[in-house]
Amino acid sequence: MPTPETAAIGATGRVLAALLKPAQPLGHAPVGSRLERRHAYLRHAQAAAQYVLASGWQEEAVRHGTIVAMLTTRPVIHESLAASAAMLASLTELRMVATPEVLGRAETLAESARTAQQDIDAYRRASAEFLTLVRAELGYAVRWWQLHRRLGAWWRARPDRRAARALQREARAEIT
Secondary structure, three states, X not given: OOOHHHHHHHHHHHHHHHHHOOOOOOOOOOOOOHHHHHHHHHHHHHHHHHHHHHHHHHHHHXXXXXXXXXXXXXXXXXXXXXXXXXXXXXXXXXXXXXXXXXXXXXXXXXXXXXXXXXXXXXXXXXXXXXHHHHHHHHOOOOOOOOHHHHHHHHHXXXXXXXXXXXXXXXXXXXXX
């Protein structure tokens, strides 16, 4: 039977160990956390870009139809299938962690990536809209109360404003 002192030391050790032990294993984000959503959004954007590139390579290889192109078509088709699988996997992951607004934009991005060979501008617009919404959802956008971030952006844009004013002065001088 342990003495009261050893029981107190053991209990204190267990309490300290529980307090000092990380809640999650290192390198793993809690489910649904901002970090997990960020990784999921990044994987989806990368999968969409990879899909656009792979489908472009496949289309080029099939279009040429030469012997060399036929020999290189198999790895290109494999790459295209892998990109398609990555896109579907990222969409599935987003369905688990994303908000409904982000999920809608992600599906729009995936659809525009499938048709990017016909309309690359639609893919670019969908990608920009997706990233803008994701930045706002993750809290990377400047909030109204973050004056230091607004003033910093204004201050960094100062040389551009000066150059624009100089161009305006030159244009006015040429007119008169």
